[in-house]
Amino acid sequence: MSNRRPLVAGNWKLNGSRAANTALISALRAGLPAQSRTDVVVCPPYVYLAEVSAAIHDSVIQLGAQNVAAEDSGAFTGEVAAGMLRDVGCGFVIIGHSERRACYGETDDLTAAKVAAALRCGLRPILCVGETLAERDAGDTLNVVRRQLEAVLAVTGAEAFSAGLVAYEPVWAIGTGRTATPMQAQEVHAEIRATLARRDATIAAAVRVLYGGSVKASNAKDLFAMADIDGGLIGGASLDAAGFLGICKAAAESY
């Protein structure tokens, strides 16, 4: 419980089709209250952004992308720029997801450049941080998360980053059905906020820190009850309307 408005974002990852997206969005529109007490964001694959943008028109649902180029324009085949994401209606973009880091070799430096690119265009980055199981077992969790966040703050500064969010996603909890306990998550969220506070206490108090990793309607309430957990970044459960709506309800009730 905090004075920060919660945010629940659905990261659809490499899933969806025009038909499935239409069905999912219409179920979400029908199930979300007109005056939502939580921010609700869906993040479809790039090719569906414009169509989903039209489908969520005049609803409480907001749009995000799953990745962005570090460059603004030019000869970068296959990339999509932050300005283009704004142009099709995105307000948010997920950056530095552990799948980007692990599968595509994205480094802390590239992640920082992407966050800077998003902020230049008025897109709100959702910066993902989190440790692997080996790092947790080695007692390195807080160091890893601090390093990942500091790499970005060193480039953007705290003031520009105040438009952004952080998502703590322990790699061992993603898609595994194994969630961090509320206490385990809270410990890391508090460290994320402390890292921000070392640069600016006011900004640290305002930035929302989301938890991600096997969040479901059944475990969301206990996670969102923690002092420094301000919502969730949801993978698998965001593809199921009832599950995602249950998580949004839990977030609204935590506020």
Ligand code: 13P
């Ligand atoms: P799951 O909710 O499927 O574990 O995925 C979490 C995630 O990676 C969200 O970005």
